[in-house]
Amino acid sequence: MLVTAQGIIDNGGFEYLFGNPFHQDTRLEDFIKVYEAVGAAESAEAFSAALRRWRDGFSDFDSLDVVLWENSDANYKKLEEYIVNHESEYV
Numbered sequence: 001m002l003v004t005a006q007g008i009i010d011n012g013g014f015e016y017l018f019g020n021p022f023h024q025d026t027r028l029e030d031f032i033k034v035y036e037a038v039g040a041a042e043s044a045e046a047f048s049a050a051l052r053r054w055r056d057g058f059s060d061f062d063s064l065d066v067v068l069w070e071n072s073d074a075n076y077k078k079l080e081e082y083i084v085n086h087e088s089e090y091v
Helices: 002-018 021-025 028-038 041-055 062-070 072-085
Strands: none
Touching (some): 002 028, 002 041, 002 062, 002 072, 028 041, 028 072
16 A cells, blocks of 8 residues: 555655545555554655645645655655564565
8 A cells, every 4th residue: 555655646746646546445544554554654644634635625735745755765665674574464
């Protein structure tokens, strides 16, 4: 889920993510939980704020996009570390 969300946001920001029909069967809050689980707290907070804005009908996500863009490499690294540290759960 982190790879999906981060990739879409990296390509077009939250506006692109929220405008994408894939999430119709997905609880967007679950993306926040994934960021939290891997230790990407700042990105999780930005995602949560973006989700609140979107649900309130706002479409200005520029400052929140920047948070995810600046943390993109770190978020992927945290995911990698999470997978390594939880390897037995994936086998």
